[in-house]
Amino acid sequence: MADQQDVFEKVRNVLMDALSLDEDEVESEARLVSDLGAESIDFLDIVFRLEKAFGIKIEQSELFPDNVLNDARYVNDGKVTDEGLEVLRARLPHADLTEFEKDRSVEAVGDLFTVDTVVRFVMSKLESQTA
Amino acid sequence: MRWIWIDRIIELERGVRCIAVKNISLAEEVLHDHFPATDNHPAMPVLPNPLILEGMAQTAGILVGHANDFREKVILAKVGRARFTEAAWPGYCLRYTAEVVRLDGAGASTHGHVERLDPHQPHAAPVPLAEIELLFSHIDQARTGLDLPEHNFVFTRAFLELVSQSGVDLSPSKAPQGPEAPDNPEASS
Incomplete structure (x- = not known):
C-alpha cells in the first residue's frame, strides 16, 4: 500500500511545478483555485504531471469532472441541481462535499479541490492498481 | 509578413517527435530593433527569446496536430518552463x-530543446540554446460550448504548406490517435 506521506510529497512537487509555487505554500488544506491560484488549464497540466509522477493513467475529467458543470441537466441558474449533486458525489469520492452542499454555487466547485483531495485521489488510484 | 518562425521540418514521427530548423537572417526586421545601437553600445542583433519560444510552439504544435491529422484545433495553453542559455x-x-x-483527447504536453548550429562549421557540436516545456489544449474538446469557427483556424494553409513542402506526407493516417478518431466519419473522407 502506498505511503500517504510519500504520496503527499510527490503531489506537492507536482503542484509546485505546475503552479510555480514554493514548498511551504502547498499545505494539505490549501484549495487549488482560491489559495494556490490554479486556472482551468492548470488542471490538465496537473493531471499529466500526476500520471508521470505516479505511473498511473487518469481518464479525462476523472479527477476534475468539469464536463458535469457544462451539462444543463446538472446546473440550473448557477447552482448544481439534486441530480448534479448525485453525479458529483459519485464522480468525486475523494472530495468532501459537506460545505459545498450548503450553497451549491458552480463557482464554489473549484474549492472542492484541495491538496488533500488530490492526495486521496492518487491513493485510491494506486490502491485500485495494485488490487 | 507570415507569422511562421520555423523554415523547414526535417523530421516528423507521428505522435513522437518533430525536428525543425530556422535560419536567422539580419534581414529580419525584428533584429533591427533588438537591439539597436546607442551612443554607448554598438548594435546587438539577436532573435528575441519569445520568438524562439514561438518557433518551439509551432514545431511542437505541428507535432501535436499531426498526431490527429490536423483535425484538432491545437492551442498553446501554457508555457511550463522555458530556460535560455545562449543567444541566437x-x-x-x-x-x-x-x-x-x-x-x-484533451491536449498534450511536450518537451523540447533548441540548439544553435554554425553553418560555417557544419561538423562542430551544436550549442544548447534553450529547454522549453509546453502544454497544448484541444480547444473544441476542452471548452465545449464556446462559439468557435468550424474551420481549423490554427493550422492555416500557410502552415500546411510548410509541412507539405518539407516533404511530409499529409495523407490521413490509418490509425490516428486520440479518442475521437476511430468514430469520426470525416477521418476517412
Missing part, C-alpha cells in the same frame, strides 16, 4: 526538437 545570432541556424510527453 544572425548567420546561425536554430534546430528545434520537440517530443510528446503526454497526448490524449
